[in-house]
Amino acid sequence: MSLPLAQPLYDMHCHLGFAEDPASLAEALGARGVGCWSQTVTPQEYEYLSGLLGCSAWRDSGECARVPSALPPLRLGVGLHPWWVPTDACECRRQLERMEPLVGAVRWIGEVGLDFARRGIASxxxxxxxxxxxxxxxxxSGGKTLSIHAVGRGAAGRTLDLLQGAGFFADGSNRAVFHWFSGSSDELVRARDAGCYFSVGPRMLQTKRGRAYASQIPESRLLLETDLPPLADGAAATVQAAMGLPDSVDLRMPQWSVERSAAFRGEPSEVASTCASETEAxxxxxxxxxxxxxxxxxxxAEPSELARIIGETSRVVLDC
Structure with missing residues (x-):
């Protein structure tokens, strides 16, 4: 196992449900000094993971029992990702009916939002x-924090329209976090002025626009993210069932397999699942x-000081 980080870091947008063994990955991250806010893409996935990780929607603290209290926190968001909004109107209504009581009970909501760029998804x-x-x-309900997916021309502006139209920012109790912001510079200013936070990861910072935006976001609104892990081959069937998706939907993404993870570490195949979690962490x-x-x-900025500031912001968002 790798040594813990010099100071805790917080992954404010990841997908533990895409791992081969989400509970083992959560424990491995905590042991490394990484706190995280794990997103889900359907209410069914939230229900599945909340049981697996021991973080019930009905627990006021929102803490996950699989991560000891002495380690950095794990939070689980309830989500309905725009890629998984059903195209059928009746099924969409059923999904929303399933999600409504969860949103009422959970403080952290994600991943939700709009995607104007990807074909083959809901209108x-x-x-x-x-x-x-x-x-x-x-x-x-009040007191909610959203992790927002806004991709495609005008998507960030439209999410702000809908949030402001609903009065989301009115009483100051709710927070919005834009994950991997890719809107226009005007939309960035608008989101910043509304008090939004922004989670930033390596892939965003590989682009010229992403680096420019990262220099303009107020220091007190910056968060870190990975958007990892990608969906493991061996987890595809379990995740599909948890998300309530038909077998015909292929969710697999390029990534390391459990067997490759074991080989990389020189471990026997019978401990491959543990190795996968260690490698992912x-x-x-x-x-x-x-x-x-x-x-x-x-x-x-000096890295340790920036880590301290981002860590403080992360703990505020995670309510810890």
């Missing part, structure tokens, strides 16, 4: 209906360190 009207419903439920921790180093260079 913009269906996506907007889903996101507007989530925004209105958050306003009704190392990769995610390294991605956070990489993002922090890139942000420090872009902003001319």
């Amino acid at each position: 913009l009207e269906a996506q907007e209906q889903a996101f507007q419903s989530v925004a209105s439920w958050c306003v009704r 190392d990769t995610m921790a390294a991605a956070l360190v990489e993002a922090l180093a890139a942000l420090s260079a872009i902003r001319g």
